[in-house]
Amino acid sequence: MGNAVSIKDLARKFKCAPSTISRALNDHPMINIDTRKTIQEYAHKIGYQKNTISLSLLNKCSKTLGVIIPSISHYHETAIIEGLEAILQPAGYLLNICVTNECHALEKEYLNRLYANRVDAICISLSQETFDHSLNEHIDLAISRSMPIIFMDRFYHESDVDRVITDDFKGAFLATEHLIHMGCQRIAHLHGPKGITVSQQRFRGYQVCLKKYGREVDDELVKQVMFSPESGIEAAKSLLDQEIKPDGIFAVNDEVCFGAMKVIQERNYKIPEDIALVGFDDIPLSAFGPIALSSVSRKSKKIGEQTAHLFLSKMNGMHQHQQFTLEPELIVRESSQRNHYS
Amino acid sequence: MGNAVSIKDLARKFKCAPSTISRALNDHPMINIDTRKTIQEYAHKIGYQKNTISLSLLNKCSKTLGVIIPSISHYHETAIIEGLEAILQPAGYLLNICVTNECHALEKEYLNRLYANRVDAICISLSQETFDHSLNEHIDLAISRSMPIIFMDRFYHESDVDRVITDDFKGAFLATEHLIHMGCQRIAHLHGPKGITVSQQRFRGYQVCLKKYGREVDDELVKQVMFSPESGIEAAKSLLDQEIKPDGIFAVNDEVCFGAMKVIQERNYKIPEDIALVGFDDIPLSAFGPIALSSVSRKSKKIGEQTAHLFLSKMNGMHQHQQFTLEPELIVRESSQRNHYS
DNA sequence: GATTCAATTGCAAACGTTTGCGTAATTTTT
DNA sequence: AAAAATTACGCAAACGTTTGCAATTGAATC
Numbered sequence: 001m002g003n004a005v006s007i008k009d010l011a012r013k014f015k016c017a018p019s020t021i022s023r024a025l026n027d028h029p030m031i032n033i034d035t036r037k038t039i040q041e042y043a044h045k046i047g048y049q050k051n052t053i054s055l056s057l058l059n060k061c062s063k064t065l066g067v068i069i070p071s072i073s074h075y076h077e078t079a080i081i082e083g084l085e086a087i088l089q090p091a092g093y094l095l096n097i098c099v100t101n102e103c104h105a106l107e108k109e110y111l112n113r114l115y116a117n118r119v120d121a122i123c124i125s126l127s128q129e130t131f132d133h134s135l136n137e138h139i140d141l142a143i144s145r146s147m148p149i150i151f152m153d154r155f156y157h158e159s160d161v162d163r164v165i166t167d168d169f170k171g172a173f174l175a176t177e178h179l180i181h182m183g184c185q186r187i188a189h190l191h192g193p194k195g196i197t198v199s200q201q202r203f204r205g206y207q208v209c210l211k212k213y214g215r216e217v218d219d220e221l222v223k224q225v226m227f228s229p230e231s232g233i234e235a236a237k238s239l240l241d242q243e244i245k246p247d248g249i250f251a252v253n254d255e256v257c258f259g260a261m262k263v264i265q266e267r268n269y270k271i272p273e274d275i276a277l278v279g280f281d282d283i284p285l286s287a288f289g290p291i292a293l294s295s296v297s298r299k300s301k302k303i304g305e306q307t308a309h310l311f312l313s314k315m316n317g318m319h320q321h322q323q324f325t326l327e328p329e330l331i332v333r334e335s336s337q338r339n340h341y342s
Numbered sequence: 343m344g345n346a347v348s349i350k351d352l353a354r355k356f357k358c359a360p361s362t363i364s365r366a367l368n369d370h371p372m373i374n375i376d377t378r379k380t381i382q383e384y385a386h387k388i389g390y391q392k393n394t395i396s397l398s399l400l401n402k403c404s405k406t407l408g409v410i411i412p413s414i415s416h417y418h419e420t421a422i423i424e425g426l427e428a429i430l431q432p433a434g435y436l437l438n439i440c441v442t443n444e445c446h447a448l449e450k451e452y453l454n455r456l457y458a459n460r461v462d463a464i465c466i467s468l469s470q471e472t473f474d475h476s477l478n479e480h481i482d483l484a485i486s487r488s489m490p491i492i493f494m495d496r497f498y499h500e501s502d503v504d505r506v507i508t509d510d511f512k513g514a515f516l517a518t519e520h521l522i523h524m525g526c527q528r529i530a531h532l533h534g535p536k537g538i539t540v541s542q543q544r545f546r547g548y549q550v551c552l553k554k555y556g557r558e559v560d561d562e563l564v565k566q567v568m569f570s571p572e573s574g575i576e577a578a579k580s581l582l583d584q585e586i587k588p589d590g591i592f593a594v595n596d597e598v599c600f601g602a603m604k605v606i607q608e609r610n611y612k613i614p615e616d617i618a619l620v621g622f623d624d625i626p627l628s629a630f631g632p633i634a635l636s637s638v639s640r641k642s643k644k645i646g647e648q649t650a651h652l653f654l655s656k657m658n659g660m661h662q663h664q665q666f667t668l669e670p671e672l673i674v675r676e677s678s679q680r681n682h683y684s
Numbered sequence: 685g686a687t688t689c690a691a692t693t694g695c696a697a698a699c700g701t702t703t704g705c706g707t708a709a710t711t712t713t714t
Numbered sequence: 715a716a717a718a719a720t721t722a723c724g725c726a727a728a729c730g731t732t733t734g735c736a737a738t739t740g741a742a743t744c
Contacts, residue, residue, distance in 0.1 A: 288604055
């Protein structure tokens with residue numbers, strides 16, 4: 001890559017100053033129309049392409065957005081990326097995507113590397129380790145360097161930050177309420193990793209809904225899981241091994257729910273008659289499994305789009321912090337649709 | 343981002359030349375040990391971080407890899423990204439990820455934008471449109487600009503390029519052979535989009551295997567699909583509406599297979615007794631659906647890792663083109679495991 | 685006390701591009 | 715024909731960093 005043709009090369013070729021070439025290529029008004037045409041044609045012919053690195057240096061603007069996410073293996077994250085790209089590609093931006101695997105050290109390292117590269121802003125969904133140990137110096141450092149930070153999903157500051165999140169509380173509330181409406185008496189919850197905001201909010205939605213309908217929150221019906229089907233399997237087994245078995249399960253996400261579904265079917269319970277199921281995230285496959293899964297859609301792509309818009313507004317000089325909370329939507333399918341209404 | 347502290351600011355502060363600061367920060371041997379220490383400590387204190395954009399300009403090396411993929415919503419692509427990151431993060435690289443949505447114009451645009459940003463190389467999996475219309479001038483342009491291009495999965499040049507692919511032919515062969523061993527007599531194939539290499543190779547593996555075992559390839563048992571469950575549903579319906587119904591299906595990928603599975607269950611055929619199923623890609627959920635899906639794993643993460651190694655070797659001066667073909671592996675689960683062996 | 689040597693530091697160019705200002709050449713106006 | 719205005723281009727600095735070479739300093743040697 002050391003032999004790319006530059007504006008200086010063109011200047012030599014045309015025996016003129018680099019500035020003339022620059023003006024010709026940028027359709028500057030104060031340039032002779034013939035020289036402009038000649039230069040443009042020649043530049044196009046030999047495949048000249050502006051080196052945007054020098055522009056980044058000059059303009060202190062790299063036309064690049066840094067994205068730090070804990071994982072990229074779930075629908076939610078990829079949909080966010082799709083949403084970001086849908087808005088930012090037409091705006092001329094590129095995305096630097098960094099996956100932390102829930103590791104704080106990596107998050108810190110990436111944050112620094114993105115700053116070194118002077119990306120125009122960083123969108124971040126915090127890692128679990130960052131949460132668990134309330135580690136936030138790296139974020140504070142980035143902010144003190146006046147790097148714009150936009151939180152997606154997982155944030156820790158209560159105010160004074162830009163963020164785009166889903167109303168997980170409401171989503172969980174809707175899911176639980178739906179199970180109540182379907183006549184479920186003993187609604188279990190598969191609770192996500194503790195430190196993470198989304199897990200907490202979903203659990204809270206579940207709790208508050210039960211209380212609103214006069215139900216007790218039974219600790220035996222709340223199991224801790226990771227965001228994986230394996231974990232859902234374990235938790236479901238433990239639920240079904242208990243004396244008090246659930247007749248409805250609200251899981252922290254769809255992967256967990258798939259795991260639970262497998263166990264339930266293996267033990268010959270019927271879905272949704274014996275046990276109704278509702279997941280979270282509305283992953284594409286949830287509609288196409290042998291039993292279509294009910295799920296709370298958190299409009300993942302929209303999170304990306306909204307984040308992109310927030311970012312663009314910041315680039316346009318909006319200095320006030322903005323916080324968006326998107327509305328989730330309950331999608332009812334076979335796994336929870338009963339004819340029995342209470 | 344216009345107020346970042348630079349080496350010049352430090353030079354002013356210490357009343358010395360920028361070069362002294364540079365040498366101090368880089369542990370240059372010819373620098374007084376005390377000044378070095380003082381400068382380093384102060385730089386760390388105020389959070390100075392080298393601007394790598396200027397380094398990119400100077401060294402003609404951006405420590406960034408461009409990645410162009412047709413989609414990011416499937417396991418395969420995200421696993422590739424994980425593989426790339428696993429190797430390239432420790433090596434100090436960042437990834438510019440661009441999703442084309444199978445659109446040629448976008449692919450061309452991104453290719454150009456990545457070149458403008460002077461990424462160190464571009465890994466690309468070609469879009470379907472690029473295939474369908476054999477559009478390759480944009481690739482040729484990039485190559486003529488001496489931008490290193492590494493193909494993943496979907497390529498078009500037969501030689502003289504760097505590439506990392508899976509042996510799709512072999513994977514399809516293994517899947518088909520397995521269905522034959524399971525006693526299937528009428529093995530259908532859900533054939534992916536025509537122009538795409540992987541679809542063609544998988545179809546060829548299916549064909550060659552059938553012929554090897556003395557079976558006819560029945561056109562009625564080969565249905566065209568897109569890479570989606572919806573498409574799998576349609577194709578399965580059309581298969582089951584025919585007079586000659588299959589007793590085994592090899593699908594071009596797992597999503598399609600999930601769609602087919604749904605139809606098969608709705609029509610009360612038993613899996614695997616009436617119809618055995620094998621998919622491709624071994625997506626994580628395939629093991630955890632109510633019926634665990636047999637599938638050909640194409641070691642998606644390994645593709646990313648191998649691509650990363652190929653890239654690094656190119657960065658280290660390896661100029662010869664390298665081509666890697668990874669071995670797929672058949673994972674047998676419930677959906678095809680019969681007790682009947684032929 | 686003059687010379688040599690080593691240890692530090694400064695200078696300036698380079699990477700590729702843009703842009704304000706100056707200037708030459710050409711045209712228009714008086 | 716002289717003055718003014720216009721047109722088109724060049725010069726040089728700037729963005730932040732590195733690095734070969736020159737320069738300075740101080741100490742050691744003759």
